[in-house]
Amino acid sequence: MLIDHLDHLVLTTCDVDACKDFYTRVLGMRAETFGSGRLAFHFGEQKINVHERGHEINPKAHLPVPGSLDLCFIASEGLDRVIAHLNEQRWPILEGPVPRTGATGPIRSVYLRDPDLNLIEIAEKA
Template sequence: MSGKVRMRSLDHVVLCVTDVAATIAFYRRVLGMEARQERPGKWSLHFGSNKISLQDAGTSPSIAAVTVPGSGNFCLLTDMPIGEFVAHLEREGVMILEGPAQRHGAVGPILSVYFNDPDGNLVEVSNQL
């Protein structure tokens, strides 16, 4: 191989979860994601051109044996004004851990709010500033 190794983009993220159905319900209700069954028993969440694969902790493949529920920490971008999103979280009974607060995103400043999903994964939702 010649030249410098360069990654082009992120294809998907995998979350290890205790209860796939509860995770799907939460991400549909709170974040408007679409659930898809890729094959029997294998689910993923879709939004825009992005995908979060769900790994059932009870049936994790050996390659992911040390992955545990609640170890995820990721940031999603939304076009909904963060104040409106905070109000949405409050209506849905989701406890906000922190924010809104300004942070540094991949391409510049973002305004973020943090909360946990049912497994305790840290979810950050942000507006690009």
């Protein structure tokens, strides 16, 4: 196979502070500044680079718009603990837990939205 794994993806946001709060406080990722002041969120061996709408870095997606992502993360803890954490953070769950199919087989997921209204799925392997 030509591709081994995902290194990073780029998220476009309208509000960098709200985005940083969600991905660090609610999802527990580590914020890092790199390059000339660029923001990224690290988790596992991957990262999410952040572009502020109207100030994207070239080259960029053809139509970089906030709220267009649909991401699924596999949790490092059980989904019941994830749900408890989201409740502690007062972050609403849109749907779930529900059974789904992930890249390597069955998963159990909850869905929520980040501040830019991207759809975020958090799952555990079933």
